[in-house]
Amino acid sequence: MATKFNTAAYNFRTKCPYVSKDLLHWFPGHMNKGLKQMQRKLKSVDCVIEVHDARIPFTGRNPIFTSTMTGAKPHILVLNKKDLTIQSLLPKIKDQLTAEEGIENVIFTNSKDQNCRGLKSIRPRIVDIIKNSNRYNRSEELDYSVMIIGVPNVGKSSLINMLRSTNMRIKHALPVGAVAGITRSVMTKIRINNDPKIFMLDTPGILEPSVTNIEMGLKLALCASLQDHLVGEEIIADYLLYWLNKHGKFKYVDYMGLEEPCDDINKVLITGSIKFNRVRRIRDFDGQTREVPDIIEVARTMIKAFRTGELGKILLDINLLKRNREEEKILA
Ligand SMILES: Nc1nc2c(ncn2[C@@H]2O[C@H](COP(=O)(O)OP(=O)(O)OP(=O)(O)O)[C@@H](O)[C@H]2O)c(=O)[nH]1
Ligand SMILES: [Mg+2]
Secondary structure, X not given: OHHHOOHHHOOOOOOOOOOOHHHHOOOOXXXXXXXXXXXXXXXXXXXXXXXXXXXXXOOOOOHHHHHHOOOOOOEEEEEEOHHHOOHHHHHHHHHHHHHHHOOOOEEEOOOOOOOOHHHHHHHHHHHHHHHOOOOHHHOOOOOEEEEEEOOOOOOHHHHHHHHHHHHHOOOOOOOOOOOOOOOOOOOEEEEEEOOOOEEEEEOOOOOOOOOOOHHHHHHHHHOOOOOHHHHOHHHHHHHHHHHHHHOXXXXXXXXXXXXXXXXXXXXHHHHHHHHOOOEEEEEOOOOOEEEEEOXXXXXXXXXXXXXXXXXXXXXXXXXXXXXXXXXXXXXO
8 A cells, every 4th residue: 555654764865856957958949939929929819828737836837928928918827737636735726826926817627627617617717807807909809819828738739629629519629749849830729619709829838948946847847848858757757756755655666566665766667667567678799689677668657657647646846835734734
Protein backbone atom coordinates (compact mmCIF):
# COMPACT_ATOMS: atom_id res chain seq x y z
CA MET A 1 0.00 0.00 0.00
CA ALA A 2 1.23 3.45 -0.88
CA THR A 3 0.46 4.96 2.53
CA LYS A 4 2.45 2.51 4.65
CA PHE A 5 5.69 4.47 4.38
CA ASN A 6 6.65 7.27 6.69
CA THR A 7 8.52 10.19 5.08
CA ALA A 8 10.41 10.90 8.31
CA ALA A 9 12.04 7.45 8.16
CA TYR A 10 13.88 8.33 4.96
CA ASN A 11 16.61 10.78 4.22
CA PHE A 12 15.09 12.30 1.12
CA ARG A 13 16.64 15.17 -0.82
CA THR A 14 15.45 18.55 0.34
CA LYS A 15 16.70 20.53 -2.65
CA CYS A 16 15.37 20.47 -6.18
CA PRO A 17 17.78 18.61 -8.52
CA TYR A 18 20.16 20.98 -10.30
CA VAL A 19 19.44 21.40 -14.00
CA SER A 20 21.03 23.77 -16.49
CA LYS A 21 18.67 26.60 -17.44
CA ASP A 22 19.52 25.91 -21.09
CA LEU A 23 17.60 22.63 -20.91
CA LEU A 24 14.50 24.41 -19.72
CA HIS A 25 14.58 27.08 -22.39
CA TRP A 26 12.33 26.67 -25.42
CA PHE A 27 11.25 29.62 -27.49
CA PRO A 28 11.04 28.51 -31.12
CA GLY A 29 10.23 30.85 -33.99
CA HIS A 30 6.53 30.06 -34.02
CA MET A 31 6.20 31.34 -30.43
CA ASN A 32 7.93 34.61 -31.17
CA LYS A 33 5.85 35.14 -34.30
CA GLY A 34 2.67 34.02 -32.51
CA LEU A 35 3.17 36.38 -29.61
CA LYS A 36 3.58 39.38 -31.90
CA GLN A 37 0.47 38.46 -33.89
CA MET A 38 -1.52 37.98 -30.69
CA GLN A 39 -0.49 41.37 -29.37
CA ARG A 40 -1.51 43.02 -32.66
CA LYS A 41 -4.86 41.24 -32.65
CA LEU A 42 -5.66 42.22 -29.09
CA LYS A 43 -7.61 45.35 -29.97
CA SER A 44 -10.14 43.34 -31.96
CA VAL A 45 -11.11 41.02 -29.09
CA ASP A 46 -13.52 41.64 -26.20
CA CYS A 47 -12.10 39.26 -23.63
CA VAL A 48 -8.97 37.19 -23.02
CA ILE A 49 -9.19 33.71 -21.54
CA GLU A 50 -5.88 32.56 -20.15
CA VAL A 51 -5.74 28.79 -19.76
CA HIS A 52 -3.28 27.24 -17.34
CA ASP A 53 -2.67 23.87 -15.72
CA ALA A 54 -4.54 23.41 -12.42
CA ARG A 55 -1.63 21.37 -11.03
CA ILE A 56 0.54 24.52 -11.09
CA PRO A 57 -1.88 27.38 -10.35
CA PHE A 58 0.77 29.69 -8.89
CA THR A 59 3.71 29.06 -11.22
CA GLY A 60 4.57 28.88 -14.88
CA ARG A 61 2.13 31.42 -16.27
CA ASN A 62 3.88 33.53 -18.86
CA PRO A 63 4.61 36.98 -17.34
CA ILE A 64 4.46 38.51 -20.82
CA PHE A 65 0.74 37.73 -20.81
CA THR A 66 0.26 39.50 -17.51
CA SER A 67 2.24 42.54 -18.54
CA THR A 68 0.90 43.04 -22.05
CA MET A 69 -2.29 41.11 -22.66
CA THR A 70 -4.48 40.21 -19.74
CA GLY A 71 -4.53 43.74 -18.28
CA ALA A 72 -5.76 45.28 -21.52
CA LYS A 73 -9.05 43.36 -21.77
CA PRO A 74 -11.45 41.60 -19.40
CA HIS A 75 -9.68 38.46 -18.28
CA ILE A 76 -10.75 34.99 -17.16
CA LEU A 77 -8.20 32.55 -15.79
CA VAL A 78 -9.23 28.99 -16.60
CA LEU A 79 -7.34 26.37 -14.59
CA ASN A 80 -7.76 23.26 -16.71
CA LYS A 81 -7.00 19.58 -16.03
CA LYS A 82 -8.65 19.89 -12.63
CA ASP A 83 -9.29 16.13 -12.79
CA LEU A 84 -5.55 15.61 -12.16
CA THR A 85 -5.29 17.72 -9.03
CA ILE A 86 -6.71 17.75 -5.49
CA GLN A 87 -10.36 18.83 -5.80
CA SER A 88 -10.80 19.82 -2.15
CA LEU A 89 -8.11 22.51 -2.49
CA LEU A 90 -9.68 24.32 -5.46
CA PRO A 91 -11.63 26.91 -3.42
CA LYS A 92 -8.49 27.82 -1.48
CA ILE A 93 -6.49 28.16 -4.68
CA LYS A 94 -9.12 30.48 -6.09
CA ASP A 95 -9.18 32.64 -2.95
CA GLN A 96 -5.42 32.94 -2.95
CA LEU A 97 -5.29 33.95 -6.62
CA THR A 98 -7.88 36.62 -5.95
CA ALA A 99 -6.25 37.88 -2.76
CA GLU A 100 -2.64 37.85 -3.94
CA GLU A 101 -2.83 38.39 -7.67
CA GLY A 102 -6.12 40.27 -7.94
CA ILE A 103 -7.59 37.73 -10.37
CA GLU A 104 -11.34 37.87 -9.94
CA ASN A 105 -12.50 35.39 -12.53
CA VAL A 106 -11.03 31.97 -11.87
CA ILE A 107 -12.76 28.89 -13.33
CA PHE A 108 -11.62 25.27 -12.90
CA THR A 109 -12.30 22.91 -15.80
CA ASN A 110 -11.83 19.41 -17.09
CA SER A 111 -11.90 19.76 -20.86
CA LYS A 112 -12.42 16.05 -21.28
CA ASP A 113 -15.69 16.02 -19.37
CA GLN A 114 -18.77 17.37 -21.15
CA ASN A 115 -20.61 17.62 -17.85
CA CYS A 116 -17.95 19.70 -16.10
CA ARG A 117 -19.64 22.54 -14.19
CA GLY A 118 -16.74 24.89 -14.79
CA LEU A 119 -16.96 24.37 -18.54
CA LYS A 120 -20.67 25.10 -18.49
CA SER A 121 -20.10 28.33 -16.58
CA ILE A 122 -17.70 29.78 -19.17
CA ARG A 123 -20.24 30.93 -21.76
CA PRO A 124 -22.49 32.87 -19.32
CA ARG A 125 -19.40 34.32 -17.64
CA ILE A 126 -18.05 35.58 -20.97
CA VAL A 127 -21.39 37.18 -21.86
CA ASP A 128 -21.67 38.77 -18.44
CA ILE A 129 -18.13 40.14 -18.42
CA ILE A 130 -18.32 41.56 -21.92
CA LYS A 131 -21.74 43.14 -21.37
CA ASN A 132 -20.42 44.87 -18.29
CA SER A 133 -17.21 46.11 -19.90
CA ASN A 134 -16.39 49.10 -22.02
CA ARG A 135 -15.86 47.63 -25.47
CA TYR A 136 -14.36 50.85 -26.86
CA ASN A 137 -13.84 50.45 -30.62
CA ARG A 138 -15.97 47.28 -30.62
CA SER A 139 -19.12 48.63 -28.99
CA GLU A 140 -21.07 48.44 -32.29
CA GLU A 141 -20.15 44.80 -32.90
CA LEU A 142 -22.82 42.21 -32.10
CA ASP A 143 -20.41 39.28 -32.20
CA TYR A 144 -18.20 38.56 -29.20
CA SER A 145 -14.58 37.74 -29.83
CA VAL A 146 -12.48 35.93 -27.23
CA MET A 147 -8.77 35.17 -27.44
CA ILE A 148 -7.49 32.00 -25.74
CA ILE A 149 -3.91 32.23 -24.54
CA GLY A 150 -1.59 30.17 -22.34
CA VAL A 151 1.63 28.20 -22.17
CA PRO A 152 1.86 25.03 -24.34
CA ASN A 153 -0.20 21.90 -23.71
CA VAL A 154 -2.51 23.28 -21.00
CA GLY A 155 -5.59 22.38 -23.06
CA LYS A 156 -6.44 25.57 -24.96
CA SER A 157 -7.58 23.80 -28.14
CA SER A 158 -9.35 21.07 -26.13
CA LEU A 159 -11.29 23.73 -24.23
CA ILE A 160 -12.44 25.43 -27.44
CA ASN A 161 -13.42 22.08 -28.95
CA MET A 162 -15.42 21.15 -25.88
CA LEU A 163 -17.20 24.51 -25.68
CA ARG A 164 -18.07 24.26 -29.35
CA SER A 165 -19.39 20.73 -29.10
CA THR A 166 -21.44 21.34 -25.95
CA ASN A 167 -22.89 24.71 -26.97
CA MET A 168 -23.46 24.01 -30.65
CA ARG A 169 -23.44 20.23 -30.85
CA ILE A 170 -20.79 20.38 -33.56
CA LYS A 171 -17.85 18.03 -33.64
CA HIS A 172 -14.35 19.03 -32.60
CA ALA A 173 -12.62 21.42 -34.96
CA LEU A 174 -9.09 21.82 -33.64
CA PRO A 175 -6.21 19.35 -33.41
CA VAL A 176 -5.06 18.55 -29.87
CA GLY A 177 -2.22 16.37 -28.59
CA ALA A 178 -0.26 15.22 -25.57
CA VAL A 179 2.96 17.00 -26.59
CA ALA A 180 3.69 20.71 -26.42
CA GLY A 181 3.44 22.81 -29.57
CA ILE A 182 0.48 21.22 -31.35
CA THR A 183 -1.11 24.53 -32.33
CA ARG A 184 1.31 26.51 -34.45
CA SER A 185 -0.92 28.60 -36.66
CA VAL A 186 -2.08 31.75 -35.00
CA MET A 187 -5.65 32.86 -34.72
CA THR A 188 -7.79 30.03 -35.93
CA LYS A 189 -11.25 31.49 -35.33
CA ILE A 190 -13.87 29.06 -34.08
CA ARG A 191 -17.52 29.81 -33.37
CA ILE A 192 -18.55 28.34 -30.03
CA ASN A 193 -22.00 29.86 -29.60
CA ASN A 194 -24.83 31.14 -31.81
CA ASP A 195 -26.88 33.49 -29.69
CA PRO A 196 -25.00 35.66 -29.01
CA LYS A 197 -22.38 34.76 -31.58
CA ILE A 198 -19.18 34.05 -29.71
CA PHE A 199 -15.95 33.40 -31.59
CA MET A 200 -12.81 32.04 -30.00
CA LEU A 201 -9.33 32.60 -31.35
CA ASP A 202 -7.02 29.69 -30.72
CA THR A 203 -3.35 30.56 -30.36
CA PRO A 204 -0.08 28.63 -30.03
CA GLY A 205 1.20 27.98 -26.50
CA ILE A 206 3.83 30.57 -25.62
CA LEU A 207 6.53 30.15 -22.97
CA GLU A 208 8.67 32.79 -21.37
CA PRO A 209 11.69 33.50 -23.63
CA SER A 210 14.09 32.71 -20.78
CA VAL A 211 13.77 30.61 -17.64
CA THR A 212 13.64 32.64 -14.46
CA ASN A 213 13.37 29.80 -11.96
CA ILE A 214 14.65 26.24 -12.41
CA GLU A 215 11.99 24.53 -10.32
CA MET A 216 9.27 26.40 -12.21
CA GLY A 217 10.82 25.18 -15.47
CA LEU A 218 10.86 21.61 -14.18
CA LYS A 219 7.21 21.82 -13.16
CA LEU A 220 6.33 23.04 -16.65
CA ALA A 221 8.36 20.18 -18.13
CA LEU A 222 6.55 17.66 -15.92
CA CYS A 223 3.21 19.05 -17.10
CA ALA A 224 4.46 18.68 -20.72
CA SER A 225 4.61 22.37 -21.55
CA LEU A 226 8.11 21.75 -22.89
CA GLN A 227 8.96 18.86 -25.15
CA ASP A 228 10.36 15.95 -23.11
CA HIS A 229 13.33 15.18 -25.34
CA LEU A 230 14.56 18.79 -25.13
CA VAL A 231 14.77 18.61 -21.33
CA GLY A 232 15.61 14.88 -21.06
CA GLU A 233 13.25 12.19 -19.82
CA GLU A 234 15.59 11.10 -17.02
CA ILE A 235 15.83 14.64 -15.72
CA ILE A 236 12.03 15.06 -15.69
CA ALA A 237 11.61 11.68 -13.98
CA ASP A 238 14.22 12.64 -11.37
CA TYR A 239 12.39 15.86 -10.55
CA LEU A 240 9.16 13.86 -10.29
CA LEU A 241 10.81 11.39 -7.90
CA TYR A 242 12.23 14.24 -5.79
CA TRP A 243 8.79 15.89 -5.61
CA LEU A 244 6.88 12.68 -4.78
CA ASN A 245 9.28 11.73 -1.99
CA LYS A 246 9.37 15.22 -0.56
CA HIS A 247 5.58 15.29 -0.36
CA GLY A 248 5.07 11.71 0.83
CA LYS A 249 3.29 10.56 -2.32
CA PHE A 250 4.37 6.94 -2.52
CA LYS A 251 2.09 5.39 -5.14
CA TYR A 252 5.14 5.24 -7.39
CA VAL A 253 6.69 2.56 -5.15
CA ASP A 254 4.24 -0.17 -6.21
CA TYR A 255 3.93 1.28 -9.67
CA MET A 256 7.65 1.03 -10.38
CA GLY A 257 7.99 -2.41 -8.73
CA LEU A 258 9.98 -1.17 -5.72
CA GLU A 259 9.73 -2.51 -2.19
CA GLU A 260 10.08 0.84 -0.49
CA PRO A 261 10.64 4.50 -1.39
CA CYS A 262 13.96 5.32 -3.00
CA ASP A 263 15.46 8.70 -3.83
CA ASP A 264 17.90 7.45 -6.47
CA ILE A 265 16.40 7.78 -9.93
CA ASN A 266 18.80 5.24 -11.47
CA LYS A 267 17.72 2.54 -9.03
CA VAL A 268 14.06 3.39 -9.57
CA LEU A 269 14.38 3.24 -13.35
CA ILE A 270 16.40 0.03 -13.34
CA THR A 271 13.81 -1.64 -11.09
CA GLY A 272 11.09 -0.32 -13.38
CA SER A 273 12.84 -1.79 -16.41
CA ILE A 274 12.49 -5.24 -14.84
CA LYS A 275 8.84 -4.70 -13.94
CA PHE A 276 7.91 -3.34 -17.36
CA ASN A 277 10.37 -5.54 -19.24
CA ARG A 278 11.85 -2.50 -20.95
CA VAL A 279 15.24 -3.56 -22.26
CA ARG A 280 17.38 -2.63 -25.18
CA ARG A 281 19.81 -4.87 -27.07
CA ILE A 282 23.30 -3.52 -27.50
CA ARG A 283 26.31 -5.02 -29.27
CA ASP A 284 29.50 -5.27 -27.21
CA PHE A 285 32.95 -4.48 -28.60
CA ASP A 286 33.50 -8.23 -29.12
CA GLY A 287 30.35 -8.54 -31.25
CA GLN A 288 28.18 -10.17 -28.56
CA THR A 289 24.70 -8.74 -28.02
CA ARG A 290 23.33 -8.25 -24.54
CA GLU A 291 20.30 -6.64 -22.96
CA VAL A 292 20.51 -3.45 -20.90
CA PRO A 293 17.72 -1.53 -19.12
CA ASP A 294 16.02 0.96 -21.44
CA ILE A 295 16.22 3.80 -18.96
CA ILE A 296 14.67 6.45 -21.20
CA GLU A 297 11.67 4.26 -22.00
CA VAL A 298 11.12 3.55 -18.29
CA ALA A 299 11.47 7.26 -17.48
CA ARG A 300 8.79 7.92 -20.12
CA THR A 301 6.52 5.33 -18.48
CA MET A 302 6.96 6.94 -15.07
CA ILE A 303 6.30 10.45 -16.40
CA LYS A 304 3.24 9.22 -18.26
CA ALA A 305 1.89 7.67 -15.05
CA PHE A 306 2.11 11.09 -13.40
CA ARG A 307 0.42 12.80 -16.35
CA THR A 308 -2.48 10.37 -16.45
CA GLY A 309 -3.05 10.56 -12.69
CA GLU A 310 -1.90 7.00 -11.93
CA LEU A 311 0.53 8.30 -9.31
CA GLY A 312 -2.31 10.15 -7.57
CA LYS A 313 -3.98 13.56 -7.71
CA ILE A 314 -1.19 16.06 -7.39
CA LEU A 315 -0.89 19.79 -6.73
CA LEU A 316 2.69 20.54 -7.72
CA ASP A 317 2.39 24.01 -6.21
CA ILE A 318 1.26 22.72 -2.82
CA ASN A 319 4.27 24.42 -1.17
CA LEU A 320 2.94 27.77 -2.38
CA LEU A 321 -0.57 27.29 -1.02
CA LYS A 322 -1.11 29.16 2.23
CA ARG A 323 -2.43 26.72 4.81
CA ASN A 324 -3.32 26.84 8.47
CA ARG A 325 -2.16 24.25 10.98
CA GLU A 326 -5.35 22.23 10.78
CA GLU A 327 -5.02 21.92 7.01
CA GLU A 328 -1.34 21.00 7.31
CA LYS A 329 -2.40 18.05 9.44
CA ILE A 330 -5.05 16.92 6.97
CA LEU A 331 -2.61 17.08 4.08
CA ALA A 332 0.28 15.43 5.95
N1 LIG B 1 -6.67 15.00 -18.01
C1 LIG B 1 -6.94 16.04 -18.80
N2 LIG B 1 -6.32 16.15 -19.99
C2 LIG B 1 -6.61 17.23 -20.76
C3 LIG B 1 -7.54 18.21 -20.36
N3 LIG B 1 -7.60 19.15 -21.34
C4 LIG B 1 -6.75 18.77 -22.30
N4 LIG B 1 -6.14 17.61 -21.97
C5 LIG B 1 -5.11 16.89 -22.74
O1 LIG B 1 -3.95 17.73 -22.73
C6 LIG B 1 -3.23 17.61 -23.96
C7 LIG B 1 -3.03 18.98 -24.57
O2 LIG B 1 -4.26 19.50 -25.04
P1 LIG B 1 -4.34 20.63 -26.17
O3 LIG B 1 -5.76 21.06 -26.24
O4 LIG B 1 -3.66 20.20 -27.44
O5 LIG B 1 -3.46 21.77 -25.47
P2 LIG B 1 -3.03 23.19 -26.09
O6 LIG B 1 -2.95 24.13 -24.93
O7 LIG B 1 -3.91 23.56 -27.20
O8 LIG B 1 -1.57 22.83 -26.58
P3 LIG B 1 -0.62 23.64 -27.67
O9 LIG B 1 -1.45 23.91 -28.86
O10 LIG B 1 0.47 22.65 -27.91
O11 LIG B 1 -0.15 24.86 -26.95
C8 LIG B 1 -4.06 16.66 -24.83
O12 LIG B 1 -3.52 15.36 -24.70
C9 LIG B 1 -5.45 16.73 -24.21
O13 LIG B 1 -6.20 15.54 -24.43
C10 LIG B 1 -8.18 18.06 -19.08
O14 LIG B 1 -8.99 18.87 -18.62
N5 LIG B 1 -7.84 16.95 -18.36
MG1 LIG C 1 -3.50 23.95 -29.18
